[in-house]
Amino acid sequence: MSEGEKQMQRFALIGAGFIGAVHAASLAAHPGVRFELVYDVATDRAEALATTHGARAAADIAEVFDPDRIDAVVIGSSTDTHAEHLRRAADAGIAAFVEKPIDLDLAAARETVAYVRRSGIVAMVDFNRRFDRDHAELRRVVQAGEVGAVELVQLSSRGPASPPLEYVRVSGGQMRDQTVHFFDLARWICAADPVEVYVTGSALADARITEYGDVDTSVATLRLPDGGLIQIDSIRRTGYGYDERIEVMGASGLVESRRQACGNVVRYGGVSAVADGLHPGWFERVQPTYAAAMGAFVQALEDGTPPPVSLEDGLKAQAIAEAATASLRSGRPESIDYGSGAA
Template sequence: MQRFALIGAGFIGSVHAANLAANPHVDFALVYDVDQRRAEQLADLHGARAATDLDQTFDPDQVDAVFIASSTHTHAENLRRAADAGVAALCEKPIDLDLAHAVDVVGYATERNARAMVNFNRRFDRDYVELRRVVDSGEIGEVELIQLTSRGPAMPPLSYIEVSGGQMRDQTVHFFDLARWIAGVDPVEVFATGSTLAEPRLADYGDVDTSAVVLRLPTGALVQIDSTRRTGYGYDERVEVLGSTGLVEARRQRAGAVSRYTAGRVVDDGLHAGWFERVRPTYGAALAHFVTALENDQVIAPSLDDGLKAQAIAEAATRSLATGKSEPITYPTMQAYPSSRRI
């Protein structure tokens, strides 16, 4: 049993709390939040205890791992504290909105042999796992074009946009990670363009709500990613990989599989109402991978290195939005870090 402390009792923290409580290999020990009452309510709901201060969550006598689901600006410091305490860490993205700071923290954690994972949970989507298996098997030949879609369903509040880092760093970054993971290589160049069609006020934050991104892989293959903050038809997410001899796709998922046939028409169930309904199962699957890796001393992925690389692509894409030009992708220097292993 891995003893876990959860840091953060907001919406995403409540999702992780339910998965921690449901995992048979987890002893869900502690919940901490800056709002003590909120921590107590979540802890009571799942049979855990509310930590009275943050120090408790890093006490190796009480916990083996922490799940960092606190506000974005606290991720780096909490990861650093976990490394100091010698407890493992599962951290929501990003490590830090400032890439240079994130690199420093990853270096710090790596020097202390920290066991850590960045929660790019879409890698654990059942369909995407199968799609990647097909790509790796060579069934469709050499990868030539990858198409990823992330659409809607509704604009987040402007208060969220203000601290999110922008569409490239907040929304599309998940698909930068998926592109690397599926292709098995790191993109070398990015071009991004975008507009404010759903919410013109985003321009005040230097952000967009509708974007198209093209990544160039070192093989010459291309990746296209379209992202929107708002649709009129539900949450739409899908991946397609065109190879030299075939194609594999993970199609958009409907909320149900019932079709209604009447004279002259067929009515099918629509898409999921929101992104969370679509990806809900991936959170539990990501946690299960992390716990299994800890118990069996296996390689953990997505690693901190993976988190930095996805963020480096997002930084270059954000620059491209501003310059209107293709931008080279500069990855953090990793000489001091262990070599990444593809799993």
């Protein structure tokens, strides 16, 4: 074994569904990773994904948490297993990269984070949109003070199609499932934690979603500690593709991460012009950010530095989502409780 091979991080993946397949591709392509194992309760699915990427399907999940063979685990399994797998990684002394949320129950998520932190392992939540090139440049401009003090932030999260009702039933609702990514983006961009949130919403695309206490069209307004405002519109179904954008207005200027078209060709004829439209779905728009997030996690392991998105970041975004869900139900502004354990 060469010196270069010794330095490679040995990874295992839990979950061979859609997001597991996304992470598998990132792991297999990363030059600093030895992609060793895939585990899924559906063994045929694990075997197929492992074969595709030159890994091996684990016969038992205990193999994933063997520190003699594995340095880090990617947790891309169902939401109800995230906390359990994080704890097992902590017990084994293995680094962990986990999909959000840590647990749908905020109190349970806080207990899990405290447990993991006591172990001292490296752990990161996959808020991949932080790794979007344009969003990151917008944040740099804001943090450099180039637009002055932040006064108004506007974010749009508009999906092309409503998810299946079976998914809605277990998702935790729009605030916890969709808008939570933009709660995280907002506090990351502003480097501040909102103190209050008010949400109003409707079921406009599919009235059946109300059977699960959910909405498909909503607007959330958040107040920052200094009085600055954040507005997030979340739409589950548009008629024109996937639309994601951010605008920050400061005291002395404005910076925008624009909506992205799927191409840059414009066809001119007479007095009209026809341009390429938006991406057909959210994944097509954000796909590169998954590999970038995984790359940042691997870099942190190699450098021995904290990962750029902490478990505490996950808790804070989830705390905002909980208050937003409460506001949606109460019809009133709700204070955001970050808990004594949030850092």
